Amino acid sequence: MDSHDLADSDNPRDVELVSLSAIYPEIQQVRQGDPYTIALDVPVSPDKAVIVYFPAASDTANGAPPVDRHELAHLPSLHLEITFGPDYPFEKPPSVAVSTNPPWLPAETIKKLEDDGPRLWDEMGRDIVGFTYIDHIQQSVENVFGLVDENGALEVDAQHKIAILDYDIQARRAAFEKETFDCGVCLDPKKGSACHRMMDCGHVFCTACLQDFYNNAIKEGDLVSVRCLAPSCARDRQKAAGVGKKQKKLKTYISPSELLQIPLDQEAVKRYVALKYKTELESDKNTIYCPRQWCNGAARSKKHKKPQGLDLADDDEEDDEDGDSASDNSGDANREPKSKPYKVAEELLAICDECSFAFCTRCLQSWHGEFVRCTPRRDKEELTAEEQASLEYMKLHTSPCPTCAAPAQKTHGCNHMICYRCQSHFCYLCSAWLDPGNPYQHFNEAPGGRITSCYMRLWELENGDGADVGLGFAGGPGEDRGAALAAAAVPHELVPEIEEPDDDEEAERAAAAAAAAAAAIAARPAAQQGAPQARDGHDNDNGQIGIAREGPLVLRIAGNQPAGAGRGGPRRAPPQRPGVPAPPLHAAEGIALPNHVGHGLARAVPAPPIRGRGVDARAGAPRIGAFARWRVRGGGPAAAGAAAPNRQNNHNHQQQQRNQAQNAQRRNNHNNLNGGANNAAAAPGAPPRDLELDLEAGVGGGGGGGGGLNAAQEAWIRQFVQLAMDDEEDLLLEDDDDDDDDDDDDVQRHGRWQ
Amino acid sequence: MASQKRISKELADCSASPPAGMSITLASDSDVHKWHITLDGPVGSAYAGGRFGLIVSLPTDYPFKPPVVTFATRIYHPNVTNDATGAICLGLLKPEQWKPSTRVQSVLEAVRALLVEPNPDDPLESRIADEYRANRAEFNRNARAYVNKYATGPVTFSSAAAAGSAAGSGSGSGDATGGKAQGS
Numbered sequence: 001m002d003s004h005d006l007a008d009s010d011n012p013r014d015v016e017l018v019s020l021s022a023i024y025p026e027i028q029q030v031r032q033g034d035p036y037t038i039a040l041d042v043p044v045s046p047d048k049a050v051i052v053y054f055p056a057a058s059d060t061a062n063g064a065p066p067v068d069r070h071e072l073a074h075l076p077s078l079h080l081e082i083t084f085g086p087d088y089p090f091e092k093p094p095s096v097a098v099s100t101n102p103p104w105l106p107a108e109t110i111k112k113l114e115d116d117g118p119r120l121w122d123e124m125g126r127d128i129v130g131f132t133y134i135d136h137i138q139q140s141v142e143n144v145f146g147l148v149d150e151n152g153a154l155e156v157d158a159q160h161k162i163a164i165l166d167y168d169i170q171a172r173r174a175a176f177e178k179e180t181f182d183c184g185v186c187l188d189p190k191k192g193s194a195c196h197r198m199m200d201c202g203h204v205f206c207t208a209c210l211q212d213f214y215n216n217a218i219k220e221g222d223l224v225s226v227r228c229l230a231p232s233c234a235r236d237r238q239k240a241a242g243v244g245k246k247q248k249k250l251k252t253y254i255s256p257s258e259l260l261q262i263p264l265d266q267e268a269v270k271r272y273v274a275l276k277y278k279t280e281l282e283s284d285k286n287t288i289y290c291p292r293q294w295c296n297g298a299a300r301s302k303k304h305k306k307p308q309g310l311d312l313a314d315d316d317e318e319d320d321e322d323g324d325s326a327s328d329n330s331g332d333a334n335r336e337p338k339s340k341p342y343k344v345a346e347e348l349l350a351i352c353d354e355c356s357f358a359f360c361t362r363c364l365q366s367w368h369g370e371f372v373r374c375t376p377r378r379d380k381e382e383l384t385a386e387e388q389a390s391l392e393y394m395k396l397h398t399s400p401c402p403t404c405a406a407p408a409q410k411t412h413g414c415n416h417m418i419c420y421r422c423q424s425h426f427c428y429l430c431s432a433w434l435d436p437g438n439p440y441q442h443f444n445e446a447p448g449g450r451i452t453s454c455y456m457r458l459w460e461l462e463n464g465d466g467a468d469v470g471l472g473f474a475g476g477p478g479e480d481r482g483a484a485l486a487a488a489a490v491p492h493e494l495v496p497e498i499e500e501p502d503d504d505e506e507a508e509r510a511a512a513a514a515a516a517a518a519a520a521i522a523a524r525p526a527a528q529q530g531a532p533q534a535r536d537g538h539d540n541d542n543g544q545i546g547i548a549r550e551g552p553l554v555l556r557i558a559g560n561q562p563a564g565a566g567r568g569g570p571r572r573a574p575p576q577r578p579g580v581p582a583p584p585l586h587a588a589e590g591i592a593l594p595n596h597v598g599h600g601l602a603r604a605v606p607a608p609p610i611r612g613r614g615v616d617a618r619a620g621a622p623r624i625g626a627f628a629r630w631r632v633r634g635g636g637p638a639a640a641g642a643a644a645p646n647r648q649n650n651h652n653h654q655q656q657q658r659n660q661a662q663n664a665q666r667r668n669n670h671n672n673l674n675g676g677a678n679n680a681a682a683a684p685g686a687p688p689r690d691l692e693l694d695l696e697a698g699v700g701g702g703g704g705g706g707g708g709l710n711a712a713q714e715a716w717i718r719q720f721v722q723l724a725m726d727d728e729e730d731l732l733l734e735d736d737d738d739d740d741d742d743d744d745d746d747v748q749r750h751g752r753w754q
Numbered sequence: 755m756a757s758q759k760r761i762s763k764e765l766a767d768c769s770a771s772p773p774a775g776m777s778i779t780l781a782s783d784s785d786v787h788k789w790h791i792t793l794d795g796p797v798g799s800a801y802a803g804g805r806f807g808l809i810v811s812l813p814t815d816y817p818f819k820p821p822v823v824t825f826a827t828r829i830y831h832p833n834v835t836n837d838a839t840g841a842i843c844l845g846l847l848k849p850e851q852w853k854p855s856t857r858v859q860s861v862l863e864a865v866r867a868l869l870v871e872p873n874p875d876d877p878l879e880s881r882i883a884d885e886y887r888a889n890r891a892e893f894n895r896n897a898r899a900y901v902n903k904y905a906t907g908p909v910t911f912s913s914a915a916a917a918g919s920a921a922g923s924g925s926g927s928g929d930a931t932g933g934k935a936q937g938s
Contacts, residue, residue: 187760187764213818230854232853
């Protein structure tokens with residue numbers, strides 16, 4: 001039977017069904033062949049959105065305020081099944097079955113709604129009630145069948161939460177798609193199905209415009225533009241959101257998931273996420289980048305999480321973290337002073353997000369574990385002159401602890417050091433770790449007769465290390481020696497004499513040696529002015545300053561060193577670049593303390609034993625060293641030669657003064673190296689035998705008084721050491737007595753030599 | 755082209771109901787990307803009585819990129835360059851602030867609002883901005899002087915007019931400095 005048959009009938013039941021079908025076209029027959037049972041879905045979409053909350057089980061007991069609240073415009077619709085029985089409408093009311101899917105309505109409500117049918121039928125005077133009933137149901141949707149409380153809230157069993165929320169979303173979308181919108185960008189009216197409603201602000205634009213605009217912005221890297229396209233949208237929202245409240249900055253950017261919904265290409269969204277992460281990292285100056293040149297990825301950070309897939313780290317979460325960490329930091333700051341001596345391991349250890357390289361954030365080397373001390377790698381260019389100077393100074397006047405690398409500067413005392421930081425015992429001279437049980441072994445002969453390079457050197461630098469050390473450094477035996485050294489600046493006594501070399505190779509060697517010697521000797525730029533006073537044998541500040549200023553050329557003479565170190569000892573010392581000016585600290589110093597004689601170019605470190613041909617180095621040299629208290633650092637003869645030019649002007653000048661009449665012209669043609677060589681060659685440098693005795697006597701006297709040496713002796717010692725380093729000391733021994741003062745002869749030798 | 759469609763639509767809307775005190779024409783009938791606007795100085799402002807030419811250039815990727823709006827008539831204003839360019843400093847026209855759903859009509863209304871109330875905190879001409887803040891009477895006098903000098907005749911948008919006003923810029927700035935001397 002269909003509606004036509006019904007329409008022909010005058011049965012009131014049939015008449016009613018026809019009119020109901022006309023009013024509610026969505027009415028369906030439940031069963032084939034039974035036109036009197038109809039089904040109808042009544043949407044539960046109150047005009048005013050209902051606040052629905054889903055109480056958790058525990059909440060219901062104590063009546064705690066509902067937490068899980070949602071404002072829903074659409075609830076799952078009510079399914080009505082009305083059966084108009086054969087006795088309807090006059091004898092029996094229609095039977096009504098009400099249901100919802102999911103069954104979110106309480107049973108009482110269902111029952112009440114079902115009972116409303118017969119009740120209304122009764123009230124109507126037992127007549128047709130179909131429309132009245134359906135209308136009644138539709139009316140009661142507005143207050144959700146009386147379930148909404150006075151605050152407009154509706155409580156629904158939590159088990160239906162997902163289904164109900166889902167229904168709402170779908171219903172909203174369906175409603176949205178049916179609407180028509182004027183896109184603010186293209187100004188065309190568009191069906192809702194071709195539009196997108198912005199999640200945060202609700203503005204609607206057409207999909208095509210959004211795609212065009214966002215794709216373009218992402219392509220150009222203009223991330224800021226990926227936001228709602230409505231004018232002053234963020235500002236209005238901000239105004240609406242935060243009146244009086246503590247304002248949290250509103251999120252204006254659009255989440256990747258929303259971009260995908262619009263929908264944008266996955267590629268574009270990927271790029272968006274990557275760019276956003278990148279700019280986030282770049283705007284954080286604390287970001288650490290992978291030291292691998294080919295990688296340069298950012299290190300993992302709690303603050304900026306690398307996006308996984310297309311998800312950005314949640315902004316809210318990030319903010320919370322910021323807040324937490326900020327409060328943590330302030331808490332820490334209150335608890336302990338800011339300058340923590342150590343960075344804890346987790347601060348130091350960084351792991352590259354890209355290549356998973358684990359590295360140390362301080363030294364940017366691969367991770368070395370928590371207990372290795374390291375220093376930041378820095379570019380020389382980055383350092384200010386002051387920093388540079390202090391680094392130079394540290395290099396020159398401190399020794400690193402072998403355990404923690406903390407630099408230590410000795411102010412006085414012996415060379416057995418205990419690290420102020422980690423309490424390691426170590427040797428100041430060579431930074432060797434020392435056994436706390438017997439630290440002095442290092443300076444003595446070991447049981448097997450083995451000795452270290454620091455043998456017998458426990459008390460070197462007794463007065464401390466450094467150019468500006470005040471404590472226990474002023475005065476002392478160094479004073480006289482300083483004077484004596486200064487006195488040695490007397491030119492004609494300085495010039496070593498070397499036999500005319502046999503061949504070119506020999507000559508080169510000699511030249512190098514001579515250059516070294518000359519450099520060492522000429523360690524007094526002010527020698528010219530200083531010399532007259534220096535000859536008096538008194539303290540001579542000029543001379544000392546002159547020496548102190550001579551920074552660059554330092555030769556370290558170290559005996560008893562491992563293979564290759566004996567002769568090549570000097571080369572082990574950190575090479576000083578030629579032409580480097582003396583560290584500012586030295587230069588800036590107005591008055592040089594007496595011992596500074598030893599601290600500028602040649603520092604007051606005794607020369608260690610020298611092994612050389614034909615000389616009893618072990619017997620003699622240490623004493624000489626101990627006596628003279630000088631240490632020569634540098635790259636050996638070669639470096640000396642390279643460094644020599646600085647000084648040779650002086651030297652040449654002296655010689656010129658001496659030899660103006662004869663050689664001025666020719667000397668002008670000399671190159672620097674030759675000049676140095678000449679000087680060296682011209683100096684016989686052979687001390688009288690008795691001088692040597694004096695020397696030893698001086699040492700025997702406890703090294704207390706340097707007065708036993710005259711300038712010439714000092715000079716000889718210098719030469720000897722220099723030559724010994726080149727194994728040329730036998731030259732000196734062979735050529736004894738042809739000692740001083742024959743300037744003319746000197747020059748003639750020069751001449752010959754050239 | 756999407757932009758042309760929108761521009762045509764906007765032009766139709768604007769022409770049908772132009773913002774107060776404005777009339778809109780196209781620079782040439784074949785090009786919807788260049789609009790010529792004649793703007794009457796808002797009553798009550800220092801520019802009342804003047805007629806100013808505005809040129810609105812809509813880029814090809816409009817509305818994704820903001821239009822460029824310039825004064826074709828010289829104007830003495832903290833937010834308009836005091837030269838033949840007539841560039842305007844207007845927040846909503848800045849690329850980073852531009853929203854594609856902003857319409858030319860709103861832009862024009864914003865320009866008009868700028869004449870009523872200059873924004874000396876974001877000036878293009880800081881000297882004029884200072885004057886506007888410190889010596890309003892002097893500013894008004896100078897603005898009126900400019901109106902009388904440049905904005906009284908029929909509005910011209912041609913480059914010749916721009917050149918003409920460029921030529922006049924020397925004397926214009928002379929006036930300005932003269933005015934300043936008086937003020938101090």
